Amino acid sequence: MEPIKMNLIKIFTSTFLLKGIFAISLFILILISGISYKHTLSLADSTESVVHTYKVNIQLEQLLSFVKDAEIGQRGFIITRDSSFLQPYNAAYVNVLISFAELNKLAANNIQQQNNLESLHQLIDSRFSNLETTFRVSAQIPVDKSLLKASMLNGKIFMDKIRFQVSKMIELDMAYLNERQAKYDHEISFTPLFTLLLMLFALFIFIFSYWEINKDLNILKITNANLLIKTESMSHAEEIGGISSWQWNLESNKLIFSDNQYLLLGCEPQSFEPTIEKFLEFVHPKDKHLVIDGEIQVLENNKYPTSFFRIIRKDGEVRHFKSLSKLITDINDKKTLIGINFDVTEQHKTTLALEERNKELEQSNKELASFNHVASHDLQEPLRIIQIYISRLIEKEDTTMTDKGKEYLDKIKMSVTRMRTLIEDLLLFSRTNKIEKVFEKTNLNLLLENSKLDLAGAIEEKNAVIYSEELPTINVIPFQIQQLFTNIIGNSIKYSKTNIAPCIKISCEKIVAKDQPELKTKSTKKYFKISISDNGLGFEQQYAESIFILFQRLHNDKEYIGTGIGLSICKKIVENHSGFIISQGELNIGATFSVFLPS
């Protein structure tokens, strides 16, 4: 799951990157468009100013030529007296006025040119009035030649002034044009480089984006392939494990079942449109409320209880389901309930079988208890009666009985006593097993003292001495530990050497299990090791383990009476306390029993 998740996170962050790139590209595009637009506007502006200058030039030249027309026409008339020469002269002034109107329009935004135009107008008006004067002079007969000459010279001066004024205006307009052209050139000189740089940058960004998108696509492809494998292995696992999964989109109310969900319901995969109602149809009528309650718990209380219910498969077979669900919220804040159903029918059957076995066990335990009762009462009763009769016989017939008879009677008495001890020990052994284990924090020193009291008779009889170190206070089943002390110390006294008073030493230390090689464990649990050693008969080390086995005895009963149950009880008691008991012996030197109780 992890690599897929990582890949997806990568793609999510790269989506942010791509969005950024898109925004930058858009900005660059708008910038380029803006620059181009402004550029085009400037170009149009520049063209217009060129056309304007050109128009002004033409109009001024035309104006000049109209004035010249009038002059030439007048001259022709004066020389030839042919009135046809007066035709252009007459038209000239009208044309001049039209030209002025045109020029006025063109110079509308230029005060300097307007002023110049005003001066030109005055000059032309003066020229025309001069022409009128020249006419009048030439029309007088006879012609005053000197006056005509003066008037014509005057006309030439005006003409020169007009030419000068026109060329001045043309120059001025050219100067304007140049000025504008220079400004335009300055404006656009950086634009091509800037545009080129922007284009290159945009190109770089596009290539980078392409590379990024391609990378993401590859990750998606790999992720998709992985997902496919996971889905496949998931459905495989579901099939093997008897598990199915479902998803319930709470926004769209759409339900999705895994293939195995259908199989668990005994249907072909995806053979029907899954809905809550459809699923409830499969649920055992008596368990429907469990499923509905479970849903309510999840949706309303945000709790995810494990629910158990039965379903009836398509073929009518009843199966047991265990169901777990969980509410998840995706990155778009959409809620989906996902869940897993387990087919636990086999486990259920096993549990039922186990319960059945448990009942049987309980029954057999009861029988055992009643056997114990029979053993403790009914088996001992006749033996006790025999014992009392024997004691009566010994007392009453003491004088009449032969010695042989007395000896036989003694042997009967011993056998009966042994039989009773055996029954009692057996009972004790079985009780050690079955009695309720109530642990209490107990001072072991007190239990040891109680044991000494139990054994007071034997201790006194054999003059036994018991030395003990301070014992701890731990959690134990008190009467069992007391029994343990009684049995072990009792053994030490019983199997002591003749003529040597038993000396029993009890020591205690706190140890860690793995430090004790004889325990054969690597556990680091801590134990109290209580060692009880004596100076008695001991035993050969080869019997160290077998002495704990039920009915195993190392001595034949003529010398030492024993049932072979005592140490088995000890072992059982120690096991009840999750501890260990081990023994070490040396024949005719002594024995040591080590009890390990968890601290």
Next chain:
Amino acid sequence: MQNAPIHILLADDDEDDRLFFTEAFEEIKIKTIVNTVIDGVELIKYLLLPDVTLPHVLFLDLNMPRKGGLDCLIEIKSDNRFKDIAVAIYSTSASNEDIEETFIKGANVYIKKPSDFNSLKKILSEVITINWQHHTSSLNKDNFLLTL
């Protein structure tokens, strides 16, 4: 107890035990009147006889047919007429459960049937010479079981 005989009643289904019991009292040098019944039903019948002299001490076996010792104990201790009778449980076994239960139900002393006639005589004479008033007031689980 010097002059007036002590009335003793034993409820036990075992014929041998009843025999030892009466023989033991015959040999004890204390004036006693010993009666025996064979089970719980007979015991209650006996106690309800019109001209009965109630025993000072009742020895009660636990394991009896028809009506056991525990049922008798409960009946006697809950009946105002009989609740002052000192009840000595007299049983073969001395299992913790039995001791505990009879103690709770109000028995005064618990003795385990001995396996020796002399021990029997000893323990019986000890029981009938108990100062019941003193014994009952200081009775606890530890001194409830009487041992020699």
